[in-house]
Amino acid sequence: MGRFSKMHGLGNDFVVIDARTGPVAMTEARVRAIADRHAGIGCDQLIMIGDAPDADVSMQIFNADGSEVEACGNATRCVPLFVGRDVTIRTKAGLLDARLIDGGASVDMGAPRFEWDAIPLAYAMDTLTMPASWEDLPAPAAVNVGNPHIIFFVEDLDAVPVERLGPLIEQDPLFPQRVNVNFAQMVGDRHVRLIVWERGAGLTRACGTGACATAVAGIRRKLTSGPVTVTLPGGDLVIDWTPGGTIQMTGSATHVFDGEADWTRF
Numbered sequence: 001m002g003r004f005s006k007m008h009g010l011g012n013d014f015v016v017i018d019a020r021t022g023p024v025a026m027t028e029a030r031v032r033a034i035a036d037r038h039a040g041i042g043c044d045q046l047i048m049i050g051d052a053p054d055a056d057v058s059m060q061i062f063n064a065d066g067s068e069v070e071a072c073g074n075a076t077r078c079v080p081l082f083v084g085r086d087v088t089i090r091t092k093a094g095l096l097d098a099r100l101i102d103g104g105a106s107v108d109m110g111a112p113r114f115e116w117d118a119i120p121l122a123y124a125m126d127t128l129t130m131p132a133s134w135e136d137l138p139a140p141a142a143v144n145v146g147n148p149h150i151i152f153f154v155e156d157l158d159a160v161p162v163e164r165l166g167p168l169i170e171q172d173p174l175f176p177q178r179v180n181v182n183f184a185q186m187v188g189d190r191h192v193r194l195i196v197w198e199r200g201a202g203l204t205r206a207c208g209t210g211a212c213a214t215a216v217a218g219i220r221r222k223l224t225s226g227p228v229t230v231t232l233p234g235g236d237l238v239i240d241w242t243p244g245g246t247i248q249m250t251g252s253a254t255h256v257f258d259g260e261a262d263w264t265r266f
């Protein structure tokens with residue numbers, strides 16, 4: 001039997017497995033079965049915490065569709081809560097520092113990247129105002145914050161057909177590794193509303209890296225300046241970034257329950 005914790009950051013939920021006590025073989029099919037909300041435990045992402053030679057712990061991140069990815073902001077805030085103290089975390093996107101605060105955590109998410117081949121895009125173009133549009137949504141920005149994001153700043157967020165456009169853009173051949181799709185509306189000088197269609201997970205209640213990418217794109221476009229409050233369907237994150245620096249993300253992290261499961265049954 002293997003132990004796990006059910007956790008979430010603003011309703012973006014995780015099955016967190018402690019692989020420090022023994023290896024857990026995770027296949028794409030097994031992740032999909034565990035993440036299944038009807039026949040499995042149910043989660044947006046499955047997180048495996050392990051040992052790391054150069055950090056307190058390592059974190060592996062799997063989307064609900066079984067794909068392994070580089071970064072997950074909301075899960076990163078859950079890691080110090082899971083471990084019980086401030087931690088350095090080795091991820092595929094680099095080494096991250098996560099500090100516990102009252103009710104959540106603050107994380108240094110590293111420096112964003114803007115080069116077209118770092119997003120990555122299929123061919124060279126300006127990533128601040130992309131010469132591309134989907135239906136009547138023009139000129140998005142692209143940012144890599146460990147994982148790839150595209151951000152549309154819109155006038156009326158409620159009018160965007162997120163569930164129709166999200167998967168279409170996620171799978172567009174312009175994005176060789178697919179993409180997380182962010183729809184954002186400025187609602188104040190330092191306040192943005194955001195809905196995210198996540199690569200490999202679909203519509204989630206919150207996306208930490210999406211909030212980081214959106215705040216960075218808004219600051220680069222001079223629509224806002226940090227710290228920026230990002231309101232997602234699941235609640236608020238505060239994101240701070242100054243050009244040339246690293247991104248600071250602060251917000252809640254929640255432990256729901258602990259359980260045991262026989263992973264070979266999935």
Ligand SMILES: N[C@@H](CCC[C@H](N)C(=O)O)C(=O)O
Pocket residue numbers: 012045063069070071072073074075147148180198199200201204206207208209210
């Ligand atoms: N929910 C996450 C992002 C998870 C990974 C993402 N779907 C991807 O494929 O890159 C967050 O809080 O950042």
